[in-house]
Amino acid sequence: MKKGYDHILIYTVLILLAVGWIMVYSSSAVVAEITYHDGFRFLKKQLLFSLLGLVAMLTAMKVDYLKLKALTYPMLALSILLLMLILIPGLGLGIKVGLARRWLRTPWFTFQPSELGKLALVIFVAYSMAKKGDNIKKFFLGFLPVIAISGIMIILVVMEPDMGTAIFMGILTMVLLFIGGTRFSYLLTLPLITAPGLYFFITRFHYSHRRIMAFLNPWEDVQGMGFQIIQSFVALGSGGLWGVGLGDGKQKLFFLPAAHTDFI
Structure with a gap:
């Protein structure tokens, strides 16, 4: 039987990819030209990784996803190992x-192990639910083992620290378990159990506390943690919802440390 693809999803990805190229070039051209004497520096890097991503996508489209079951534990182990390695300063890898x-x-490129961890986590939780079947509704046989292994990976991400990614992975795990038929009462207890740990993390690490305070009131630290949020207010106030026009933004002109990344 001929395999069908979700063409709407594919076209959406390609459109977003093209929009991303335009945004990266628009936000980085001036800084790249002055700093590196190459206005296309960041665009070329984006195009390279886009090409690698497209090759990976086309490859994945040809592979039966059921064959991923064999990679579940190797990917999970590799992700946990890499997340541990970057936390050891003496190795010089992080x-x-x-x-x-x-x-x-690495000798060729740098990457975030947490990105591989997200994929490994999805495959692991999906594999576990398929393997356990109705046992996923049982606390000790189904729910607890999945949460324990997922929790190890999430804790390693918290230790980087990367609270945003850790929360995303936690929510992702809960959504997958909910779809898989886990009892809602089990999922409801997770936020209550993790709340003390979250509170400890926020109060123990000054960086996280400052980030939250800056989000709530960026004007308390105008030149520090609140700076980028305030710049977003300035950009929105200058151009409104539709902007000042492609290429005419001002915040990218050395007002931001990395305008071509998350600030897009």
């Missing part, structure tokens, strides 16, 4: 950016 150590250095 790259510290600001106060966080989230990037892993």
Whole structure:
């Protein structure tokens, strides 16, 4: 039987990819030209990784997803190992950016192990639910083992620290378990159980506390944690919902440390 693809999803991905190229070039061209004497520096990097991503997508489209079952535990083990390696300063593999150590250095490129961890987590939870069947509704046989292994990966991400990714992975795990038929009462207890740990993390790590306070009131630290949020207010106030026009934004002109990344 001929395999069908979701063409709407594919076209949406390609459109977003093209929009991303335009946004990266628009936000980085001036800074790249002045800093590196190459206005296309970040665009070329984006195009390279886009090409690699498209190749990976086309490859994945040709592979029967059921064959991923064999990769479940190797991917899970590799993700946990890499997340552990970046936390060991003496190895020199983890790259510290600001106060966080989230990037892993290789001879050819750098990447975030947590990104691989997200994929490994999805495959692991899906495989576990398919394997356990109705046992996923049982606390000790189904729910607890999945939460325990997922929790190890999430704790390692918290230690980087990367609270945003950790919360995303936690929510992702809960959504998958809910879809798989886990008892809602089990899922309801998770936020209550993790709340003390979350509170400890926020109060123990000054960086996380400052980030939250800056989100609630960026004007308390105009030149520090609140700076980027305030710049977003300035951008929105200048151009409204439709912007000042493609390429005419001002916040990218050395007002931001990395306008071509998350600030897009």
